Amino acid sequence: MGAYLRRRTLQTIPTLFGIVVVVFLMLRMLPGDPAVFIAGENASPEALTAMRTNLGLDMPLHLQFLTYLGRILQGNLGQSLMNGNPVAAIVAGALPITLVVGGLALVLSFLIAIPLGAAAAFTASRGHGALDHGVMIAALIVDTIPGFWLALLLMLFFTLQLGMFPATGALDPTNPGAFLARLTLPVAVLAIGQIASVARITRTSVLEVLHEDYIRTARSLGTPEWSVLFGHALRNAALPVVTIAGLSFGRLLGGTVLTENIFALPGMGTVLINAIFSRDYPVVQGTILLYTLMFVAVNIATDVLYTRVDPRVQL
Amino acid sequence: MSYMNGPQPLLRVRDLEVQFPTKRGVARAVDGVSLDLAPGERLAIVGESGSGKSVLSMALMGLVTYPGRVVGGSIEFEGRDIRAMKERDLNSVRGRDISMIFQDPMSSLNPVLTVEEQIVAPLKRHMNLKGNEVRARALELLQQVGIPAAAQRLSAHPHQLSGGMRQRVLIAMAMACNPKLLLADEPTTALDVTVQAQIVALLAEQARIMRMAVIFVTHDLGLVSRFADRVAVMYAGRFVEVARTAALFSTPQHPYTQGLIASIPAISGPRLERLAQIPGGPPDLLAGGTGCPFEPRCPVAMVRCSTERPPLEQRVGSAVACWLDATGAATPELELASA
Amino acid sequence: MGMIESTLSRPMAIAATAIARPAYAVPGFSLSLGAVGRFLSKPATLIGVLVLAPMVILALVAPVLPLPDANAPDVRSALQPPSMSHFFGTDKLGRDIFARVLMGARVSLLIGFSVAAIAVVVGMALGMLSATLGRGVDSAVMAVVDLLLSFPSLLLAIGFVAVFGAGVVQVIVAIALADIPRAIRLQRSLALGIRGRSYMDAARLFSAPTWWLICRHLLPNTIASMLVVGSTYAANAILAEAALSFLGLGITPPTPSWGNIISDGRRYLQDGWWICTFPGVAIVLAAVSLHLLADGFRHSLDPRAEA
Numbered sequence: 001m002g003a004y005l006r007r008r009t010l011q012t013i014p015t016l017f018g019i020v021v022v023v024f025l026m027l028r029m030l031p032g033d034p035a036v037f038i039a040g041e042n043a044s045p046e047a048l049t050a051m052r053t054n055l056g057l058d059m060p061l062h063l064q065f066l067t068y069l070g071r072i073l074q075g076n077l078g079q080s081l082m083n084g085n086p087v088a089a090i091v092a093g094a095l096p097i098t099l100v101v102g103g104l105a106l107v108l109s110f111l112i113a114i115p116l117g118a119a120a121a122f123t124a125s126r127g128h129g130a131l132d133h134g135v136m137i138a139a140l141i142v143d144t145i146p147g148f149w150l151a152l153l154l155m156l157f158f159t160l161q162l163g164m165f166p167a168t169g170a171l172d173p174t175n176p177g178a179f180l181a182r183l184t185l186p187v188a189v190l191a192i193g194q195i196a197s198v199a200r201i202t203r204t205s206v207l208e209v210l211h212e213d214y215i216r217t218a219r220s221l222g223t224p225e226w227s228v229l230f231g232h233a234l235r236n237a238a239l240p241v242v243t244i245a246g247l248s249f250g251r252l253l254g255g256t257v258l259t260e261n262i263f264a265l266p267g268m269g270t271v272l273i274n275a276i277f278s279r280d281y282p283v284v285q286g287t288i289l290l291y292t293l294m295f296v297a298v299n300i301a302t303d304v305l306y307t308r309v310d311p312r313v314q315l
Numbered sequence: 316m317s318y319m320n321g322p323q324p325l326l327r328v329r330d331l332e333v334q335f336p337t338k339r340g341v342a343r344a345v346d347g348v349s350l351d352l353a354p355g356e357r358l359a360i361v362g363e364s365g366s367g368k369s370v371l372s373m374a375l376m377g378l379v380t381y382p383g384r385v386v387g388g389s390i391e392f393e394g395r396d397i398r399a400m401k402e403r404d405l406n407s408v409r410g411r412d413i414s415m416i417f418q419d420p421m422s423s424l425n426p427v428l429t430v431e432e433q434i435v436a437p438l439k440r441h442m443n444l445k446g447n448e449v450r451a452r453a454l455e456l457l458q459q460v461g462i463p464a465a466a467q468r469l470s471a472h473p474h475q476l477s478g479g480m481r482q483r484v485l486i487a488m489a490m491a492c493n494p495k496l497l498l499a500d501e502p503t504t505a506l507d508v509t510v511q512a513q514i515v516a517l518l519a520e521q522a523r524i525m526r527m528a529v530i531f532v533t534h535d536l537g538l539v540s541r542f543a544d545r546v547a548v549m550y551a552g553r554f555v556e557v558a559r560t561a562a563l564f565s566t567p568q569h570p571y572t573q574g575l576i577a578s579i580p581a582i583s584g585p586r587l588e589r590l591a592q593i594p595g596g597p598p599d600l601l602a603g604g605t606g607c608p609f610e611p612r613c614p615v616a617m618v619r620c621s622t623e624r625p626p627l628e629q630r631v632g633s634a635v636a637c638w639l640d641a642t643g644a645a646t647p648e649l650e651l652a653s654a
Numbered sequence: 655m656g657m658i659e660s661t662l663s664r665p666m667a668i669a670a671t672a673i674a675r676p677a678y679a680v681p682g683f684s685l686s687l688g689a690v691g692r693f694l695s696k697p698a699t700l701i702g703v704l705v706l707a708p709m710v711i712l713a714l715v716a717p718v719l720p721l722p723d724a725n726a727p728d729v730r731s732a733l734q735p736p737s738m739s740h741f742f743g744t745d746k747l748g749r750d751i752f753a754r755v756l757m758g759a760r761v762s763l764l765i766g767f768s769v770a771a772i773a774v775v776v777g778m779a780l781g782m783l784s785a786t787l788g789r790g791v792d793s794a795v796m797a798v799v800d801l802l803l804s805f806p807s808l809l810l811a812i813g814f815v816a817v818f819g820a821g822v823v824q825v826i827v828a829i830a831l832a833d834i835p836r837a838i839r840l841q842r843s844l845a846l847g848i849r850g851r852s853y854m855d856a857a858r859l860f861s862a863p864t865w866w867l868i869c870r871h872l873l874p875n876t877i878a879s880m881l882v883v884g885s886t887y888a889a890n891a892i893l894a895e896a897a898l899s900f901l902g903l904g905i906t907p908p909t910p911s912w913g914n915i916i917s918d919g920r921r922y923l924q925d926g927w928w929i930c931t932f933p934g935v936a937i938v939l940a941a942v943s944l945h946l947l948a949d950g951f952r953h954s955l956d957p958r959a960e961a
Binding site: 019023031145147250257262272292296299 | 800916934938
Binding site: 125126127212213214216217218219220221222223224225232235236309310311312 | 376378380381382402403405406407408409410411414415417419422423424425426427428436437440441472474485488489
C-alpha cells in the first residue's frame with residue numbers, strides 16, 4: 001500500500017502544479033491593475049508602489065511565479081494585507097474548526113446513511129419496497145434543499161423558538177457541553193446534506209450486489225441472510241460508496257463555507273469570505289489553495305482505501 | 316408418479332408449481348412437475364432455455380426468491396417437507412445435505428474474498444471444524460477437485476483464477492460437506508469444450524465416490540448420454556418424457572424428444588443438406604392454455620392436443636405426456652400407474 | 655487516457671461514471687414518439703413538468719403581471735406576514751416578497767438554464783474534439799479537465815467571483831466552470847465508446863469516414879445524454895447561484911435573486927420568517943422538478959435504465 005500511495009501521490013504532482021498556477025494567477029487576473037483594484041482608486045502612488053512590491057507585482061511574471069512556488073513549498077503563503085500576519089498562521093488557526101465540523105458531519109452522515117440505504121435495498125429485494133420508495137423520495141428532496149436554507153430553518157426553530165443550540169457566541173472547547181451545543185446545528189446541517197447522496201448510492205449499490213451470482217452461491221451453501229448482507233453484500237457494495245465519499249467531500253467543503261457563515265464559526269470559510277470582501281487577496285489565495293489541497297488529499301485517500309477494499313484493483 | 320418400488324426416494328416432488336409475476340402476466344415457470352429420485356441416482360433434466368429447468372432446481376433448495384414464488388405442490392427431501400421448513404432449517408440443509416453449482420463460474424464467487432475464505436465458510440458452518448482442521452480440509456478439497464498448487468490458490472482471489480478453476484472451486488465448495496444431493500445447473504455451459512469434459516468427469520467421479528445423487532440440468536444431449544441414469548425432458552414448465560437414458564435415446568416417445576434427438580447432427584452417415592430442427596419458437600410461459608404446450612410445434616398433433624393437456628403417465632420403460640401411444644396411435648384413457 | 659493521470663483516479667472515475675448511470679451510452683436510442691410517450695409515463699416526471707412549467711411561465715411573464723414593484727420600498731407595510739394583498743408578505747423595506755420571488759425567478763432560472771446550456775454545448779464540442787483530434791489534443795484537454803475538477807466546485811466558483819467580480823455573466827461562468835469539465839468527460843467517453851464498437855469496424859470496411867460515423871451514431875446518444883445531464887446541471891446551478899448570492903458573491907441587491915432574498919431575510923428570521931422561507935421553497939421546487947425531469951429523460955431515452 002505504501003508503494004501505491006507513493007505512486008498515486010506522484011501522479012498528482014502535475015495536478016498540484018496546475019492548482020498552484022491557478023491560485024497564483026488569481027491575483028494577476030484581477031481587472032485592470034491589481035494594485036489599484038485592491039488599494040482603491042484613491043490610493044496614493046506611494047501606497048500603490050508599496051503594494052506592488054508587497055505583492056511581488058513589480059517582477060517579471062515568471063519570476064513572480066517561481067518566487068510564489070518557492071514560498072509555497074516552504075509553507076509560506078504570504079502576508080495578509082489587512083494586518084500583515086502570515087497567511088499560513090491565519091489559515092492554520094481557522095482550520096481546526098472547519099475540520100471538526102466537517103469531520104463530525106461526514107462521520108455522522110455515514111453512520112446514518114449506510115444502514116438506511118442498506119435497509120432500503122434489502123427490504124426492496126425481498127419485495128417490501130415501501131421503505132425503499134420512501135428513502136429514495138426523501139433523499140431526492142433532502143438532497144435539493146439548499147444547506148444554507150435548511151440551516152436558517154433549523155436556526156429559526158431550535159435557536160430562536162426553542163432556545164436550544166445557540167448560533168452565536170465564541171467557541172470554547174474547554175466547556176464541552178456548550179461547545180457541542182454550539183456545533184450541533186452546523187454539524188446536523190452538513191450531515192443532512194451528505195446523507196441523501198450516500199444513502200442513495202448505498203441503496204443502489206446494495207441492490208445491485210444482492211442480484212449478483214455470488215450472493216446466490218452464498219445462499220445455496222446455507223448462509224443465513226444477515227451474514228449474506230453483512231459478510232458478502234456490504235463488502236462488495238462498499239466500493240461505489242467509498243468513491244462517492246471522495247466526490248462528495250467537495251460538496252462538504254463548500255457546505256462548510258456556508259454553515260460557518262450562518263453560524264458565525266471562526267473557520268476557514270469565514271476567513272475566506274471576509275478576505276474577499278476586504279480584498280485581502282493573499283488570504284483568499286491561501287484559503288482556496290488549502291481547501292483544494294484537502295480535497296486532493298481526500299481523493300487520494302479514497303483511492304488508497306478503494307484498493308484495500310477491492311482486491312481486483314491493481315496496486 | 317413413482318418410478319421405483321425400492322427404498323424410500325431421496326427426493327420426492329409432487330405437482331410443483333413456481334410462478335413469476337411479470338408486467339404482462341404470471342409466468343408459470345414450473346407448471347406441475349413430479350419426480351422421485353433415488354439415493355445415488357443421476358438424473359438429467361433437459362430442455363430449452365426458458366423451459367423452467369433452472370427454476371426447478373432452485374425451488375428444490377427453497378431458493379426461489381422474490382418475485383418468484385412456489386405456489387403449489389410438495390418437495391420432500393429425506394422425508395422432510397422443504398416447503399414447510401423455516402429459513403433456519405433450510406440453511407442447515409443447504410450446503411450440507413443439498414448443494415448446488417451454477418452456470419456461470421465467472422460471477423459465482425465473491426470477488427473480495429479469498430478462495431480459502433469462501434471454501435471455509437460452509438465447512439465452519441456445517442461441519443463444526445475449527446482452525447487448522449478447516450484449513451487442512453479446504454486444501455484437501457481443492458486437491459480433490461484437481462486444482463494444481465492448491466496451497467497457493469487458497470490465498471488467491473477469484474479474479475486470479477480461470478473459468479475452469481473457478482468452477483472447480485465452486486464444486487469443491489458444494490462438495491465440502493458431502494451432500495447427499497447435488498444440483499448442477501448447466502455447470503459446463505460457460506466453459507471451453509475441453510474444460511467441459513474435465514468438469515463432467517470430475518463430477519461423475521465425485522458423485523461415484525461420495526454416493527451422491529445428482530440432478531444435472533442441461534441442454535446438451537451429449538453430456539446427458541455420458542452421465543445420466545435417467546433423463547427428464549422438460550418443456551414449458553412440465554416434464555414431457557422421463558426415461559432411462561438408453562431408452563430415451565433409442566426409443567424416444569414424445570414428439571419433442573424425438574425432435575431433439577433428431578436434431579443432433581450425426582458424425583457418420585450421409586451428409587445432410589440441412590440440419591433437422593423443431594419448427595416454431597419456445598413457448599410463452601404466460602399463456603397458460605388448456606392443451607398440450609408443445610402442440611403448436613408438434614408434427615403429429617391431433618385435435619385433442621389443443622384442448623386437453625396430456626398427463627405424464629407411465630408406460631413401459633418411460634413416462635410420457637402425450638396423447639399418442641408408443642405405436643403412434645391415439646391413446647384411449649389410461650389409468651395412471653399407482654404412485 | 656491522457657498522459658497526465660487524473661487526481662480523480664481511474665477507480666473513482668469508473669465509479670463516478672457508473673453512478674451517473676451511462677445507460678445513454680448504449681446504442682439504440684430512439685428520439686421518437688415512443689420516447690415522448692415514455693417520458694410522460696412516469697408520474698414523477700409529470701409532477702416535475704407540472705411544477706416547473708408554471709414557474710418558468712410565471713418568471714417569463716412576471717414583468718407584465720399586475721404586481722407591486724419588486725424594488726419599490728413602502729415602509730408603511732414593512733414586515734407584514736403573508737396575506738391576500740401580499741401573498742408572501744413583505745420585508746423590512748415593505749417590498750412585496752411575492753413580486754421579489756417572481757423577479758428572482760427570472761434571474762435564478764435564467765442562470766440555471768444558461769449554465770446548463772453552456773456546459774452542454776461547450777462540453778459536447780470539446781469532448782468530441784478531444785476524442786477525435788488525436789492524442790495531443792486529448793491529453794491537453796483532459797489535463798485542463800482534471801485540473802478544474804480537482805477544485806471543490808463551490809470554491810472554484812467563489813474563487814472566480816472573487817477575481818472577476820459579481821454579476822450575472824460572471825456567476826454563470828463561475829458555476830459553469832465546474833460542469834463543463836464533467837460534460838467534456840461524458841461526451842468524450844461517449845465518442846470513444848462509439849469509436850471502439852465493433853460496428854465501427856464493419857462500417858469502415860465500407861469506406862465510411864470515421865468522423866461521419868461518429869456523428870451518425872453519436873448524435874442521438876449525445877442529445878439523449880445531454881438532456882439528462884443538462885437538467886441536472888440546471889438544478890445544481892440554481893442551488894449554486896443561490897449559495898453564491900446568499901454569501902454576497904453572486905447577484906447583488908437590488909436585483910433580487912432567490913439567494914439574496916434569503917440573505918436579506920437573515921436578520922429578520924424571527925420577525926419575518928416569510929422572507930427566508932418562500933424563496934427557499936421556490937429553490938427546492940425548481941431543483942426537484944429539474945431532477946425529476948432528468949430522471950424522466952433518462953427513462954424515456956433508455957427504458958432499460960433503472961431509476
